[in-house]
Every structure is written in C-alpha cells, then in structure tokens.
Amino acid sequence: xxxxxxxxxxxxxxxxxxxxxxxxxxxxxxxxxxxxxxxxxxxxxxxxxxxxxxxxxxxxxxxxxxxxxxxxxxxxxxxxxxxxxxxxxxxxxxxxxxxxxxxxxxxxxxxxxxxxxxxxxxxxxxxxxxxxxxxxxxxxxxxxxxxxxxxxxxxxxxxxxxxxxxxxxxxxxxxxxxxxxxxxxxxxxxxxxxxxxxxxxxxxxxxxxxxxxxxxxxxxxxxxxxxxxxxxxxxxxxxxxxxxxxxxxxxxxxxxxxxxxxxxxx
Amino acid sequence: xxxxxxxxxxxxxxxxxxxxxxxxxxxxxxxxxxxxxxxxxxxxxxxxxxxxxxxxxxxxxxxxxxxxxxxxxxxxxxxxxxxxxxxxxxxxxxxxxxxxxxxxxxxxxxxxxxxxxxxxxxxxxxxxxxxxxxxxxxxxxxxxxxxxxxxxxxxxxxxxxxxxxxxxxxxxxxxxxxxxxxxxxxxxxxxxxxxxxxxxxxxxxxxxxxxxxxxxxxxxxxxxxxxxxxxxxxxxxxxxxxxxxxxxxxxxxxxxxxxxxxxxxxxxxxxxxxxxxxxxxxxxxxxxxxxxxxxxxxxxxxxxxxxxxxxxxxxxxxxxxxx
Numbered sequence: 001x002x003x004x005x006x007x008x009x010x011x012x013x014x015x016x017x018x019x020x021x022x023x024x025x026x027x028x029x030x031x032x033x034x035x036x037x038x039x040x041x042x043x044x045x046x047x048x049x050x051x052x053x054x055x056x057x058x059x060x061x062x063x064x065x066x067x068x069x070x071x072x073x074x075x076x077x078x079x080x081x082x083x084x085x086x087x088x089x090x091x092x093x094x095x096x097x098x099x100x101x102x103x104x105x106x107x108x109x110x111x112x113x114x115x116x117x118x119x120x121x122x123x124x125x126x127x128x129x130x131x132x133x134x135x136x137x138x139x140x141x142x143x144x145x146x147x148x149x150x151x152x153x154x155x156x157x158x159x160x161x162x163x164x165x166x167x168x169x170x171x172x173x174x175x176x177x178x179x180x181x182x183x184x185x186x187x188x189x190x191x192x193x194x195x196x197x198x199x200x201x202x203x204x205x206x207x208x209x210x211x212x213x214x215x216x217x218x219x220x221x222x223x224x225x226x227x228x229x230x231x232x233x234x235x236x237x238x239x240x241x242x243x244x245x246x247x248x249x250x251x252x253x254x255x256x257x258x259x260x261x262x263x264x265x266x
Numbered sequence: 267x268x269x270x271x272x273x274x275x276x277x278x279x280x281x282x283x284x285x286x287x288x289x290x291x292x293x294x295x296x297x298x299x300x301x302x303x304x305x306x307x308x309x310x311x312x313x314x315x316x317x318x319x320x321x322x323x324x325x326x327x328x329x330x331x332x333x334x335x336x337x338x339x340x341x342x343x344x345x346x347x348x349x350x351x352x353x354x355x356x357x358x359x360x361x362x363x364x365x366x367x368x369x370x371x372x373x374x375x376x377x378x379x380x381x382x383x384x385x386x387x388x389x390x391x392x393x394x395x396x397x398x399x400x401x402x403x404x405x406x407x408x409x410x411x412x413x414x415x416x417x418x419x420x421x422x423x424x425x426x427x428x429x430x431x432x433x434x435x436x437x438x439x440x441x442x443x444x445x446x447x448x449x450x451x452x453x454x455x456x457x458x459x460x461x462x463x464x465x466x467x468x469x470x471x472x473x474x475x476x477x478x479x480x481x482x483x484x485x486x487x488x489x490x491x492x493x494x495x496x497x498x499x500x501x502x503x504x505x506x507x508x509x510x511x512x513x514x515x516x517x518x519x520x521x522x523x524x525x526x527x528x529x530x531x532x533x534x535x536x537x538x539x540x541x542x543x544x545x546x547x548x549x550x551x552x553x554x555x556x557x558x559x560x561x562x563x564x565x566x567x568x569x570x571x572x573x574x575x576x577x578x579x580x581x582x583x584x585x586x587x588x589x
Contacts, residue, residue: 021413023413023417024413068379069379072375072376072379073372073375075352075371075372075375076371077370077371077372078370078371079352079355079366079371084527085526085527088355089416091352091353091371092352092353092416093413093416095349095352095353095375096349096353096409096412096413096416098375098379099346099349099378099382099405099408099409099412100406100409100410100413102379102382102405103402103405103406103408103409104406106386106398106401106402106405107402107403107405107406109398109402110395110398110399110401110402110403111399111402113395113398115390115393115395115398116390118386118390118398119386119387119390119391122383122384122385122386122387122390123383123387125379125380125382125383126380126383126384126387129298129376129377129379129380129383130293130294130295130298130380132376133295133297133298133373133376133377133380134295136372136373136376137297
C-alpha cells in the first residue's frame with residue numbers, strides 16, 4: 001500500500017471523528033467524503049515542505065469546507081406546506097450541519113493560528129458560491145458549455161488550495177477526472193432513484209430536447225469524452241502523483257468498461 | 267426613546283461601518299448581490315457593530331480595526347439570518363420578503379454561505395489569532411445552540427437551565443463576542459476585555475428574554491408575525507416554562523404537542539391567554555432585569571467615559587423596549 005493510501009485511511013478516520021455529531025447522526029445520512037478529492041489533495045500536499053501536522057490539517061480543513069458546501073447542496077429547493085415533520089426537521093438540520101462543518105474548519109485553523117489558510121478557504125467559498133448562483137441561472141448554449149462549467153465548479157476548491165501551496169495541481173487533469181466522477185455519481189443516482197439535480201439542470205437547460213433515455217446516453221458520451229482527455233494527460237503528470245495516476249488508471253478502465261456496456265445495451 | 271438615540275454621537279463611525287458593509291458584500295453575480303444588498307438594506311439595529319465600536323473605546327481606538335471587526339460580526343449575524351429563514355420557513359423579515367421567499371431555499375443557502383465567507387475573509391485582514399479563535403468558537407456554539415433548539419422543540423420535559431443554555435448560544439454569545447473583539451482589536455486591558463465580555467453576555471441574555479416575552483405581549487402588527495409564533499413552532503421560551511409549573515397548563519400543552527403536525531394558530535390562543543393573564547410575564551421580566559443588573563455591575567470596573575454611559579443606556583433601553 002502506498003504512503004498516499006495509508007494517509008488517506010488515517011485522514012478519513014480523523015475526518016469522520018470531526019464530522020461526528022450524535023444528534024445530526026440520528027436524522028441525517030453520514031456526510032459523504034469524496035475520496036477522489038481527498039486523494040488528489042493528499043497527492044498535492046505530500047509534495048510540499050509543510051510539516052506532517054500542517055499537511056494533515058490542510059487536508060482535513062479543505063475537506064470540511066467541501067463537505068459543508070456539498071451538505072448545503074442537499075437542502076431542497078423549496079419548502080412545501082405538505083412537508084412532513086421529519087422532512088422539515090431533516091431540512092433544518094441539513095442547513096445547520098453545513099454551517100457546523102464550516103464553523104469547524106474555521107475553528108481548527110484558528111487554533112493553528114493559520115490566518116492565511118483561513119483567508120484562502122474563505123475566498124474559495126466566496127468564489128464557489130458566486131459561481132454556483134451563476135451556474136444555477138445561466139442559460140447554457142450547449143451541453144458542452146454546461147459540462148465545462150460543472151468541471152470548473154467541481155475542481156475550484158482544490159485549485160485554490162493548490163495555488164495557496166504554490167503547487168501545480170494539474171488542473172486540467174483534476175477537473176476532467178472530478179467531472180467524470182461527478183457524472184458517474186449523478187448517472188447512478190438517476191438510474192437508482194429516477195432523479196438527479198445535474199440531470200434536471202441539463203434537461204431544463206441546454207438539453208431540453210432530450211428524451212428520457214437520451215439524457216443517460218448523452219451523459220455517457222461525455223463521460224467517455226472526458227475519460228479520453230484524462231488518458232491523454234497521464235503522460236504529463238509529474239512523478240509525485242503516481243499513486244493518483246494508478247488509482248485513476250484502474251478506475252478509468254473500469255468506468256470505460258461499464259460505460260461501453262451501458263451504451264451497447266441502450 | 268429610540269435605541270439609536272443613545273448612541274447618535276457615534277453616527278460618523280457607524281456610517282463608516284455601514285459603507286464598509288456595503289462594500290464587503292459587493293458580489294459579482296447580480297442575484298447574489300441583490301439578495302445580499304436586500305438583507306443589508308432591511309437595516310436592523312446594527313447592535314453588534316455598536317457594541318464593537320463602544321468596546322473599542324476602552325483601548326487604543328482605531329476605526330480601521332474596529333470597522334473590520336464590526337463588519338465581520340454583522341455579516342455573520344446576517345448570514346445566520348438568511349439560513350434561519352430557511353429553517354423557520356419565514357416569508358417575511360422586517361416586512362420584506364426573505365431571500366428564500368423571493369428566490370428559493372437554494373439561493374438562500376448560497377447567499378448565507380457567501381456572506382459568511384466574506385465575513386471571514388474580511389476578518390482575516392486582521393492578524394490577531396485570538397480574535398479568530400474566539401469568533402470561530404462562537405460560530406460553532408451558535409450552530410450547536412440552533413441544533414439544540416430543534417432538538418428541544420415540542421419537548422415539554424425541559425427546564426430553565428436548558429432554556430438559558432440555549433439562549434446563551436443563540437443570542438448572548440455573539441453579543442458578548444462583539445464586545446470582547448472590540449476590546450481585543452484595540453488592545454484594551456484584559457480586565458476591561460473581561461468586563462465587556464460579561465456585559466455583552468448579560469445584555470444578550472436579557473435581550474433574548476425580552477424578545478421571548480414580546481412574542482406573547484406584542485400585537486401581530488408590531489411583531490410582523492402572529493403573536494405566539496414561538497409556541498406554534500414548538501419553541502418553549504421562558505414564559506411557557508414558567509407557565510408549565512401549572513399542572514393544568516402543562517397537561518394541556520403536552521397533549522397539544524402530541525399532535526404537532528396539525529397545530530394551528532387557533533389552538534394556541536388559550537395558551538397565549540393563560541400566559542398573558544398570569545404572573546409569568548412579570549416573572550420573566552424580573553429575570554431579564556436580574557441579567558441587566560449583572561450587566562451594569564460587570565462594567566463598574568470601566569473608566570467613567572461617554573462610552574460607558576452609552577453601554578448603561580443601552581442596558582436601560584433593552585429593559586424597557588417594546589418592539
């Protein structure tokens with residue numbers, strides 16, 4: 001097992017401890033830790049001269065911010081009079097859980113007296129929320145333009161943290177890879193639950209002409225296209241990202257196989 | 267007398283802070299900018315900036331530092347209001363549509379997160395680690411306080427201690443932090459910083475108790491929402507906790523809360539009437555008064571200045587306020 005993989009396990013445990021809250025746990029699903037983002041962050045930070053404690057704290061606080069932002073994306077668009085007490089309570093606690101995770105990142109960095117990192121993460125949160133509102137209302141001229149915006153949104157936090165550390169984050173590779181993973185998650189959600197916030201935005205926007213199954217087929221085409229981009233950039237990845245590279249290679253092969261299968265079936 | 271009259275001489279500094287607030291939330295995105303500006307223009311008492319400003323007078327006053335702290339605290343307050351409106355499903359705030367009503371919950375979440383981020387980004391320009399530590403702890407406690415409020419909803423088995431701990435986190439902490447950070451930003455002596463922190467805490471407790479009383483005693487028009495809204499939402503405030511000492515009231519409330527999904531405004535009228543006709547309002551006012559006395563007491567150590575007089579005047583105002 002590589003150093004990055006060992007660190008990933010350790011940090012996940014610590015992150016889960018930070019995220020644990022007995023009352024939230026009763027009503028909300030465990031917050032999802034995006035392992036792709038976690039591994040990318042570890043791979044980038046490992047290459048820096050920061051102390052081991054600083055490295056760990058940077059990864060944990062960045063992930064807390066990511067989870068806080070993701071949690072607020074789960075708040076339903078509207079509150080309905082017909083909402084049950086439990087639906088209402090879950091929504092209320094989702095709002096507070098996001099605020100709580102944001103507070104935790106600030107609390108951890110303030111204890112470390114790391115004001116520059118507080119500034120970097122706050123600035124990234126500001127930028128991401130500006131971008132989210134634009135994304136929410138933007139009239140995309142094409143599905144390609146939509147995908148490019150989604151790619152930017154998915155990788156923005158990591159990009160800003162990498163810049164803070166004066167590291168090249170190989171943003172093209174990171175963006176493409178995170179977009180693929182996001183699309184796969186959304187596709188699976190759509191197949192399992194019959195809905196997906198991203199699929200909704202596509203069908204209400206640039207993909208308004210798409211019929212039921214066509215949306216899946218279209219998204220798979222984009223997964224395929226961006227997978228090719230990722231493969232093209234493999235050879236340019238720096239040596240220190242080799243764990244990330246092998247992880248992505250294994251998953252890319254797996255994804256492609258599954259996607260081709262679904263594409264053939266449809 | 268209006269509260270603003272007590273500190274009208276601070277107008278120039280407060281205008282400076284107001285301008286800085288406007289500048290800080292100047293989002294590039296038009297929707298986000300409109301949502302933030304709407305919140306800002308809805309006004310409010312700007313209590314937190316006033317406390318920062320007054321507390322800053324007990325150290326080496328520097329309007330730039332004070333402005334930075336005051337803006338950050340008001341922004342945190344604003345961000346929490348936007349998210350609170352999603353939690354409470356509120357359509358109006360200070361007579362105007364809330365962000366969630368005008369746009370939707372999602373935009374309210376993004377607006378709150380944006381304002382919160384601007385607050386921290388702004389404060390990060392001040393290289394005072396202690397200020398960040400205090401504010402960060404306050405923010406985490408604020409969230410815990412709100413979670414506790416949800417946890418305690420419709421729970422008739424709670425006591426005075428639970429209530430006091432909840433309002434401490436919900437209201438008093440951000441006010442006491444405002445006072446403390448004003449002192450820290452201007453390097454005020456430690457005993458002044460502690461005195462101001464305690465003053466803010468006691469004032470905050472008293473302020474929230476009065477708020478909870480007004481929810482029963484004010485008219486719908488004064489409140490901008492139906493009287494007894496807290497009770498309707500299952501929030502047990504001080505007057506209710508005192509009223510629950512009466513067994514009949516307690517039993518009826520418990521059985522009402524057993525059908526919490528169907529409670530209407532009409533259902534709570536007998537409870538409001540009971541509260542208004544018994545001594546529980548007076549007893550609640552007495553507790554608020556005790557906190558105010560502690561607030562006066564805690565700032566005795568401060569030098570006799572105009573700022574100290576204003577802190578005393580604010581305490582007096584809070585005890586008498588009707589809205």
